Amino acid sequence: MPLPAKAFQLWLHRVAPSASTADICRISGIKRTTLAQQLVRGKVAETTLVSISRALDLSPLTELASFDHYAELGAPPQPPTPAELVSQVATMDLLRAVISRSSPAYGGYGDSDSASMRALSPAPHATSVRNWVDAIDDGELRHRVSAASGVAPQNYSAQLTANRLSPELVVATARAAGVGFTGGLVATGLITEDEAGWVPGAKQSALDALSDGELAALAGERLQALGKSLRRHEHEQAQTEKIWENLG
Structure with a gap:
């Protein structure tokens, strides 16, 4: 849920009392027109607050928790589960891990350069949101989130297909799954x-804890999902080209 403009302005005055709107936009990289439009509409995007918090060297998580709707974020953080951590490992990194385990010649763990070769890409990645939900889903999660938030299941699924989820739904999803909030926000x-x-290296530790079979199965699932996505994209592209050809 976007932040109420009035509450946002009160927050801004508290954290940067002497800064003008122009100053805030300059140091945060936000366009003045973008901020002005959000204030006029009465709804300020959470990303705006995060950008300003970073520019002021403030914790985005703490500042977001200062707003009523996100007050839950102010509780002591619950660490992500191993499954959540692995969900944020990019598919290419999973494949490198499979190769690394199978043959030292391709950068196995015993190799002197393994530390640099095993460096994982930061989250998010191309399927990070969908993977996160799948990692915490007990089979009924989507229905519970829909019932609690009022968001139709098809709309929720559409956001996941697009690999996005509003902060409000992230919090609702984490709450319904009984996990910490940071996994979805990341x-x-x-x-x-x-x-x-x-914790630094937490994703790598969770990845290392997978057995060879678990790692191979997960990589296979990711590749299968990637294949479906690529085929769908190719089909849509072919359909578009066909339409343009018919239009002459």
Whole structure:
């Protein structure tokens, strides 16, 4: 849920009392027209607050928690589960891990350069949101979130297909799953792993803890999903080209 403009302005006055709107926009990289439009509409995007918080060297998570609708974020953070951490490992990194385990010649763990070769890409990645939800879903999660939030299941699924989820739905999803809130906020890219307080190397540790079979199965699932996505994109592209050809 976007932040109420009045509450946002009160927050801004509290954290930067002597800064003008122009100053805030300059240091945060936000366009003045963008901020002005949000204020006029009475709804300020959470990403706007995050950008300003970073520019002022404030914790985005803490500042977001100062707003009533996100007050739950102010509780002591619950660490992400191993499944959540692995969900934020990019597919290409999973494939590198499979190769690394199968043959030292391709950068196995015993190799002197393995530390640099095993460096994982930061979240989010191309399927991070959908992977996060799948990692915490017990089979009924989507229905519980829909019932609690009032968002139709098809609309919720559409957001996941597009690999996005509003911060409001991230919080609702985490609450319904009984997990911490940072996993989803990182998966959507609203905050970074560092800002979420994740332990450095946590993703790598969770990945290392997978057995060879678990790793291979997960990589296979990711590849299958990637294949479906690519085929769908190719089909849509072919249909578009066909339409243009018919239009002459």
